[in-house]
Amino acid sequence: MDRFWALLTPAEHALLTASGTERDYATGAVVCHEGEVTRHVLVVLRGLLRVTASTANGGEKVLAVRGAGDIVGERAAIDGRPRSATVRALVDVRALVLSDTAFADLCQRHPRIAWAVLTVVVARQRDTDRQRVQFSGTATQRVAAVLIDVALRRGIADQGEVSLSQEELAGIAGTSRESLVRVLRSLREQGIIRTGRRKIDILRVSRLYDLTT
Secondary structure: OOOOHHHHOHHHHHHHHOOOEEEEOOOOOOOEEOOOOOOOOEEEEEEEEEEEEOOOOOOOEEEEEEOOOOOEEHHHHHOOOOOOEEEEEEEEEEEEEEHHHHHHHHHHHHHHHHHHHHHHHHHHHHHHHHHHHOOOOOOOHHHHHHHHHHHHHOOOOEEEOOOHHHHHHHHHHHHOOOOOOOOHHHHHHHHEEEEEOEEEEEEEHHHHHHHHO
């Protein structure tokens, strides 16, 4: 999926930059809480954000990971409803923050920016539909799909590090911690990954693709 920033021209980048304020978020910082009434929009310039929502039993489910170039919070800015998820920095993050009024003004005055937002919203809905299908697959297929998704967001061609704990990875993949441990052990034995504290070194992204089919 193309990131929001990549869909825009340098001139449109300049318009967004002039309309917002760059802000840094330390690792673990909460950008917004589920249920709060705030309407600012973020464009991630550097780092990773984790998007989570509360479950019926009082737990927390990881919905997505957003990286550089992604837009976050656009739905609340558009419909004015409370935040549907909590967004927290997985690593140190720098983001361009726009007020809802500045965001609306840009979309109304510049149709290409509005079209880019729509493109992202539609692509995310398609991702949600695809994930429903993926979650019917095996634990190995689901974990491999999540690792590929995060690797793509980090710009990892075939080797690189992703900062995800086992709890976070299990939540995104929709699998139990026990199943995840078995999958990670198998991936390590095959030389596809190497694990450490709150991180996974992907050694062969190409092999992950093989496991999703």
